[in-house]
Amino acid sequence: MNLYIGPALRGLIDLALEEDQVGFDVTSAAFFDSRDRGEAHLVARQDFQMAGGPVARAVFERVDSAIRWRAEVDDGQAVESGEVIAVVRGPVGSLLGAERVALNFLQRLCGVATLTRAYVDALGEGPTEVVDTRKTLPGWRMLDKYAVRCGGAKNHRFNLGGGVMIKENHIAAAGGIAQAIDAVSQAAPHTLRIEVEVERLHQITEAIEGGADIIMLDNMDNDTMRRAIEEIRAHRRGDDIVIEASGNIDRKRLATLGDLGLDVVSAGALTHSAPAADISMRLQERGDQ
Secondary structure, eight states: OOOOOOHHHHHHHHHHHHHTTGGGOHHHHTTOOTTOEEEEEEEESSOEEOOOHHHHHHHHHHHOTTOEEEESSOTTOEEOTTOEEEEEEEEHHHHHHHHHHHHHHHHHHHHHHHHHHHHHHHHOSSSOEEEOOSOOOTTOHHHHHHHHHHTTOBOOOSSGGGSEEEOHHHHHHHTSHHHHHHHHHHHSOTTSOEEEEESSGGGHHHHHHHTOSEEEEESOOHHHHHHHHHHHHHSTTGGGSEEEEESSOOHHHHTTTTTTTOSEEEOTHHHHSOOOOOEEEEEOOGGGO
């Protein structure tokens, strides 16, 4: 997995380090000076899916360019409890100064990747794909969506400009689905596909005839979704339309969706409800290095 640490992510790292006042660690300064060098291991305290190594490395190197990072596990790999995921060497005071911020990034991103992996596994084998939503931690969208990919799922649009999604408020404002699609078609670049959210079966024909490229079945039960999918596929454009399910999607329900004929299942829980992974950093005794 590749993650570019560009200006936006460097700014987020700097914000986190400033928030933690890394240069004013009174506790560590009482025990270590700039001459003290050491090695620390980042250790998994549970099984999880790895994500965020490049960010954690960037945190350590931002605190002190003398720190050296060695990854033991690549992003996207499964990790077992007790496994060392990375080794860092450098001035001990700097290692301890960067510890909390680096772990904050790692624990959240590994948590998102781990929950995503569980969703992907729950869906099982087949052509249907799990994707995320824009329900991400503010300022963390690039990282949250990267962690989703590390967990084996794919990304929905990154932002409002990444695709056209006509929802109930747009439909109400336009006076109907056909009118909403027509309005967007005149305003949007030709490169963007048009997705329409439908909540009732009677809306499907209007969405198809209006020219929707993607139809989202929102908050439908399985029986209703099955009827909706059959109606879409039976249309002359049916095979060209991407069918997405969204709303009230959890791991238990995912196991029942794999054979419906859906193309995509989107779940906001991947990024808004993922528990943090348990990771710790331990300084090594001189004899253990």
